[in-house]
Each structure stands twice: as structure tokens, then as C-alpha cells.
Amino acid sequence: MNVGSFSREALIAAIVLSILIAIPFFSDSSAIIDFGIRLAAFAVFATSLNMLVGFGGMVSFGHALYFGAGAYSFGLIMQHFALPIPLAFVLAVAFCATVAAIVGAICVRLKEIYFAFLTLAFQMLFHSIIISWTSFTGGDQGLMGGLPRPPFLGLDLVNPVDLYWFAVVVGVVALLLMRYILQSPFGYTLRMVRDNADRAKFLGVNVWRIRLFAFILAGSFGGVGGIIMALLVSGAFPEFTYWTMSGEAVFMVLMGGVNTFIGPVLGAALLLGFNDFITRVTDHHGLALGGIILLFALVFKHGITDFIVQGWQRVAGKKVDS
């Protein structure tokens, strides 16, 4: 791994983070703040899915399991124990990693569409449990009564601007970590497994272990997205683990571009933006959103960043390693 190129990326991340942190000083708009928090949650969630889909070649239909697991575990810990938020954060992520390890161990052996369906089955099972275990999880009503959010490090997360700063820092750091992991030897091995698992096996790679590791990482980072969301809505809802949430992550990845790292972030921004805009403007958001999605799927046929990368390749006339 090229240390030089990574520190360059860390620098870019630092610059982006500074800009993001500065925004509330120049603008009073709560819309931007709220959008920023949601974007942080979904950008991390979508990128974590792309670790599996784009970089691992493992199409998961059930990624929302981790979004929900993160939100619920964090929410329940705060409601029952009111631990300091950083500690609860770490515990919740650990919970997601554990669940991902168990589910992954079973799923990762399977191929393609069967893997996808099995992840979906596990996610729906999790959803089923959450909905039925009303006494613990609130059932279909979600966690009620709000989450206690004790201040820490001078941040009071009840204050939207503080939450924005927290979310933005966590988001950028999480993305940077994922980038680091994907650019590391592990990341390249993962891509080798994606491209040709049999060849990788002949080269001595333990395919199953690589895939499982990727699955656990993806699940953990997916949980981070859920935690940010739980802080925003001060609760957790079963919709967080429903297949519609998995589907949204898939669309963000597809619309942004599976072959680049930043694609899902862009896709998340696009989908959230479309959603917000369409619900303000019209009652027929089904037609509007459906139309936009068709445009991407049939006309562009690729996510935005893939489009851009392809265009760049054509212009520059050279091959770019993803």
C-alpha cells in the first residue's frame, strides 16, 4: 500500500471535514444541518454495503439488518444504562460485528443470488424478532420515550449543530477507515476474490475467511450509520431493518456507482436530495422517483461516478485502476 497516496487522501479528508465543520458558522439553515446528519448516516451505510457489492462482488439484499442492529443496540443501551455516548457507540458497533460474524459465517459460503436471498432471510428474521419482542423493543412502535443523550467532550447532542459536527466527524472518519481498509493488502485480496475466486484459491487465499472478514467490516460500518440515525430521531424503528431500507442502500450504491469508492456517498446525497425535493413538490412521489430511477437504470446504465470515470478514461485514453 502506498503510504504517500494514503496520506494524500487523509489530507483531502481533513480539508473536506474542515469545510463541513465550518458550514454552520456561515449558514443558519437547519435544513443543511439536518441534511448533513442524514447524509453522514446514509453515506457510511451505503459505502459499507459497497464494500460487499462493489469491492467484494457479494450482493447483499439484507444489509439493513446492521443499520437496525446499530440503531437498536445503541438506543437500548442508552435507554437502559445511559452510558457515555462514546462507550455506547463502541458497544453497539461491537454488537453489529458479532451479529455480522454469525450471519456471515453461514451466508458467505453461498453463491450469488442464494447469498443475496439468505442475507434477506436473516434480515427479515431479525425484523420479525424486533416486531414481536414488544416488551423489549417496543414492537412496531419502535423505542419510545426518546434516548438520553448525556453531553460529552463539550458536545451536547440534543443540540442539532453539535450533532451535526459529531455526525460529520464520525462520517468522514468512518469513510477514511473504510478507504484505508480497501486500499490495504486485504482490500486488494478482496478484489482479487471478487474478480476470480477460483484463481485466488489456487494462489492460496482463504476465500471464505476473506469474505467473512469483509462481511463483518461491512456490518460494523453499517451499524455506525444506524447509530447516527438513532441519535437524530432519538429512537429506533423497525423500518430501519426492513427490506425497503436495504433496497435504498442498494439504490444509493447503484446510482452513485459501484466501481468507485466515493460513488455510494454521491448516490446517498442524490437519493436523499431527490426524496426531500419530491416530497415537498408533489403528492405523486412514486411516479417521480420511479421515473428518475428508470432514467438511471436504462439511460445512464451506470452510476454517476462510473459514468464520469468512463468518460474520463475515454478522454484521457488510459486505464484507471479502481
Place this chain on the structure above:
Amino acid sequence: MQKRSQALASQQRRQLIKGSAAAVGLASIGLPGISLAQNNPIKIGMPTILSGRVAMLGEASRNAALMGVEMFNAAGGLNGRPVELIIRDSKGRPDEAARIARELVNSDGCEMVLDAEASSGAFAVHEVARDLGFLVIHTCSETSALTADPKMRIPNGFRAARQGVQDAIVGGDYAGRVAKEQGLNRWMSVSPDYSYGLDTTAEFFEYLQYFNKDIEVVNSVWPKLFQADYSEPITRLLQGKPQAIYSCLWGGDLTSFIDQASIYGLMNDRQFFGVNMADYAVLTAIKSVPPNIHSGNRYLKSIPKTQQNAAWCDAYVAKFNTMPLNWSWENAVGIDFMLKAIKQTNGTDTKKMSEALAGMTIDSPFGTDGKITMRESDHTIIDYAIAWGDLQPKEPYMSNPYMGNWKTILELEQQWMKNKGYIS
């Protein structure tokens, strides 16, 4: 001549540019284009469900709220200022409901929220109201815990909707009576498997057995919400051979269930107590109301049997070409409370409005004695008309209603709150 018009034009252009720069500047910091026009409307945000399977809820709620706002504006508004409802679709997702509530208040200039969300959405919006401190009146959530649980209580949160436990008390009273008359001791239930279904059924049976000690609940079946096929619950019920069945299935589910149960002949030899039957959407969808059916009043034109209620119903039908539903009267009451608070405090200050609302009584076509009160202790409404009765196939559908007695309801409710640990 040309020079002057040019100068004028360029001056206008400069003003236009300044004006639009200002607008863009304002818009970029999140304030909506402040209209420099005379009327500065009071904006009330309304998150609701306008798509998907529960889209009816949003439409019924929206219609009633719009009607209330129109009347208020026609009578002059608040010193000439009209009220404007900004309605947005949360698609039934609680995180969307929370987002929309924030957006309405933060970006769209809404100073209060009429929350027409179903149960989970209501809890979500409630937390946003807790965090941001705006006035919210929930109009569609019947979950008792929303106001009964002290954990949920905030000074700026209110509920203008029927409360599950209050409804159950009347139902238990009525059903206990009927059961005694007809010797119906063996009961079963079929209700949807989610919080509303579980809680409401439990509450009903609690009070049924309180009013009639001979009742035995043999078994309960719990189909999933929006389950299309009720064959297995129906056959289960047939096998249990109950003398009476309770159900809080609602809307399309109830219609499907009744249609399917009829072809099994389930209703033939027993009495059916469906709290959500007396709802115009269900009554008009089912081709013929089967015999032996009892229900609570979701909304019926004839309950209460007053001129005001009939007039409101006629006005609603004339305007929207459809019958009002349960959510309609709840939103009508909600918007009435909100508008009266605005008028009474002569403004939109949240603290003042909240203080005015606690304990406020309004005239309402849906009150037992023409009035409904927003209870001070837990911010939920009382004295609204609750009735149970047996159903006939056509208007007035419930010709012999048993009206709930609020003295009894309040006594038993107090006991219930103590048992739940909500009060000591």
C-alpha cells in the same frame, strides 16, 4: 424618451437583481421566500400518510383539517391573518415523519404541528417536538401510552384522538351486558399482531371480564397486519367454537376478514364484536353487513345524534365527495383546539398556547354533551362520544347505541393508570 425608459428598466432590473439576490441569500440560509405581501399566514405543519396501504388515513385527516382551517379563515382568521396548512407525506415511515416534522418547523416556517401520523410516526414526531420545543397535537394515534406514560409527557405535546383504554371501558361495559343477556361466556379474539392489536384486545378483555365475571377467553388468533389471507385464523376460530368473537381488525383487513368469514359461515351462530366495524369505509366496502355484529363508533353521522354532527358530516361529504372516517373527526377536533388556542392567546407563542390548551374545553359536534375537554393532567381529550351497539345493514347503521358514561370511564381509567404504574 428611450433613455428614460432605459434608465427605468435598468433601475427595475437592479431592483429585481437585488430582490432576487436577497431572496437567494435568504433561501440559502434556509428562510423561505418571505412574502412581502400583506397577508402573513400562520403556518401549521401537518405530517401524515398519503401513500401506501394507509393512504386513506392521510386523506381523511387532511380533509377534516382543511375544513376546519377554511372556516377559521372565512371568519376572519386571526385579526386578518389566515392560517395555512402545509401537508406532507411521510409514506408511513417514522423516520420520514421525524424528518418532515423538523423540515416543516425549521425550514418551512411552521410554528406548530398537527401530527396526523399513525402510532409509530406519532412517537417519532413526539421526540422531535421534545427536542425542538414546538407545539404538537397528535390526532391519529390511539395508543394510551402516548399520553398516559409520564415518560412521554412534555408541556408542548397534546393528543386529540380517542384513547384505547377509554374505548375499551365502554366496549367492555356494553359487551358484558350483552353477554349476560345472551349467555355468551365462551370468547375468542382475532386481532392484528402489532401493538395496537395486542393492547386494544387485552384492554377490551380486561374490562369485559371486569363487567362480567362469567366470561372465559378460550383462545386468541393473531394474523399479521395487512395479511391477505385469513383462512387459518378463520378455521382456528371455527374449531374453538366460541359463542362470541372480538376483533380490532380495521379497514381493508376487516373487510377481507368479514368477506372470507362469511363464506365459511363463521358469523352464523355467534356474535361478533368488531370495534372498528362502524366505519364508513368498511360499511360501504362490505356488500352486506352480516347479522350478529356489534361495534364501537369509529365515526357515524348519527352518533352523537345532534344537528351539529349531521351538519358537519353533510358539509364534509359536499366538499370531498366521500364519507368522513374516524381520523376525520379526530383531526377536526385537533385543528379546532389548535385554532382556539391561537385565538385565545392572540398569537402563536408555544408556551402561551400550551398553557391555554391544558384544561381547555371547546364546543364540538363530537362531544358527548356538545363539548370536549383537553385534560390538564395528561394532555389527552375526554368527553368525546364513545358508543357501542349492534349494527344494521343501512343508515343509521347503529340505531340503538349505548353511549359511554364518562364518570365511569374516568374512574376505571384512574384505576388502570395506577395498575400500570403511570400514577402512584
Place this chain on the structure above:
Amino acid sequence: MDSEALLECVTSMSCLVTQTSTGLIVGSLLFLVATGLTMIFGVLGIVNFAHGSLYMLGAYIALSAFRLTDSFIIATAIGALGVGLFSLFFERFFMRRVYGADVLMQLLVCYAFILILDDAVKIIWGSEFQSMGMPAYFQEPPVFLAGGVIPVFYIYLIGIAATMAVGLWVLLNKTKIGKIVRAAAVNPSMTSALGLNTSLIFAGVFAFGGALAGLAGALAAPVRSMSPGMGFSVLIESFIVTVIGGMGSVSGALVGALIIGLIRSFGSIGFPYFIEGVMFITMAAILVLKPSGIMGKETR
């Protein structure tokens, strides 16, 4: 888990008959929907996520047709045909462009159509739930068989599903068309090289599969209320059925549908709170133990 109640039921003739017939009833409509889904996957290699919406469309079209003609048979036929035609249009203009593309792209196109169809249905028929009501000639008292109860309408339904099952078997195994379709499923490029118009075959299979979903929707209309978005629950269940039975296998769809039907009917006695959980666990178990499904072949 109420094993006592379950045992009691299995040993009682009336309960056994009733619950088994209930399983057949639940399974019949599921079979029709799942067959379309599994055929489309088997021949075209596409997972048709919009299948539930096709079911919904069939129900609504049949509703309108019934209101116009007052004949259930005509309404059902129009429902099935209408959805078949729509499926053809859908396949020709939209799905064809994502053949061979990532399954996620197919998912995207189908999801877009689910959104559009749900909104379209809401605009055309309204957001209130609708009910067709039982046609007059089915309003008979239920049949009693060894103490168990079976409504007349459901006997008709099971009959239709059984006829379709037999008819499909004959079609696929004993006719030339069936042979062509099976060939296209196994090896489309070879089939095309032999001079057969695979494009036409694909379109035909997609239209047929869609028509089956529409037929199921139309058949269910007399007893199930309909509302925009009603396709979702059918979609999930038919996926479970196809996975259990084997994606691409019609006999698998039959076996899977029966299994799910029986889980539902006996489950409501034995484990009423966890029926869904059992269905997902069964699906997971099959995927782990024999991913190609009970009747599926290993290769696909």
C-alpha cells in the same frame, strides 16, 4: 410452541381435514404467483421483483371488469390477459435492456415499476381499499367434509390451481412449445443457434408468467380487499416459495407453495406467534443445505 394443541389437531379428523384444506387454499394462490416467478427466472434468468405488483394489477383490472360485466369468469380472464399484455410491454421496453446486467440493475428497474404502479393504481382507483364482493353463484353454504369446513369458492380456487398445475406439466413436458421453452431455459444461445427466436420465447414466457400473477390477483379479488401497495406481502411469500421449491422449477413452486400453506395453517395452531419466523428459518435452512431448492437442479 403449543405442541399439545398441534398433536390434538393432527389426531382429530375434522381438524386435520380443515387445516389441510386451509393449507391447500393458502397454497393454491401462492402456487399461481410463484409459478410465474419461477418460470421467468428459469427461462430468462431474471428475478422479477415487480411480480407482486402484477398480482395487484390483476386484482384491480378484474375489479373494474367485474363492475362492468358482472361476470366473474370474464373479469378473471380480462384480469389475466390485461396483466399479460402489460407484462409483455414491460419486458419488451424495459426488462430487455437489463438482460445480462447485474441482478441489482434488474432490481432497480423492477423497484421503479413498483413505485410507478402503486402510484398509478392510487390515481386511477383511489387510495381507499376496494372490495369486489363474492359473485352471486359462489354464495353457497360451505361444504362439510369429515367434520371439516371448506367454502365452495375455495374448492373452485383449488380446482383452478390444480388444473393449471396439470396443464403446465403437460405443456412443458408433452408439447413442442414446452420443449422449446425448456431448451431456452437450459441453453439460450444454443437454442438461438438452432434458429429459434429466443427473443420471442423470452417475451412469451415473461408475458405468461405475468398473466399467472394477474390471474392469481383476479381470483383472490372476491375475498381479499385491495389497496395500493398490496403487492408486497405476496412478493415476499412467493420468493420464499420459489427459493424453497427451487428457482426455475414449476414442480418446485407447487411443493414450496404447499409447504408454506401447511406451515401457515398448522402453524396457527402450533406456533401462532412465530409463523413468519418459521417461514424465514425454513428458507434459510434450504439455502444452506440445498441452495437450488427441493426440486431444483444443481447446475442453475
